[in-house]
Amino acid sequence: MYFVYIIECSDGSLYTGITTNVERRFNEHKNKSGGHYTSSKQVVKIVYTEGHPNRSAALKREAEIKGWTRQKKFELIQLRHS
Numbered sequence: 001m002y003f004v005y006i007i008e009c010s011d012g013s014l015y016t017g018i019t020t021n022v023e024r025r026f027n028e029h030k031n032k033s034g035g036h037y038t039s040s041k042q043v044v045k046i047v048y049t050e051g052h053p054n055r056s057a058a059l060k061r062e063a064e065i066k067g068w069t070r071q072k073k074f075e076l077i078q079l080r081h082s
Contacts, residue, residue, distance in 0.1 A: 002058035009041040
């Protein structure tokens with residue numbers, strides 16, 4: 001199982017990625033070893049996750065979400081919490 005996740009950074013920005021283990025990947029981001037973007041930011045929390053059966057499906061969904069506006073990403077996050 002693969003997961004698409006969105007992390008909120010301390011500056012309010014959002015980072016979207018994929019992983020097979022959300023907790024491990026979040027800790028990598030926190031320890032500045034999780035990717036170029038988050039290595040220069042302080043990650044705060046995971047605000048969204050969704051599961052996918054394989055890497056291909058997760059990559060397609062990640063690309064879709066990354067193409068969205070900030071507002072649309074927040075709407076997705078709000079849908080999950082309502």
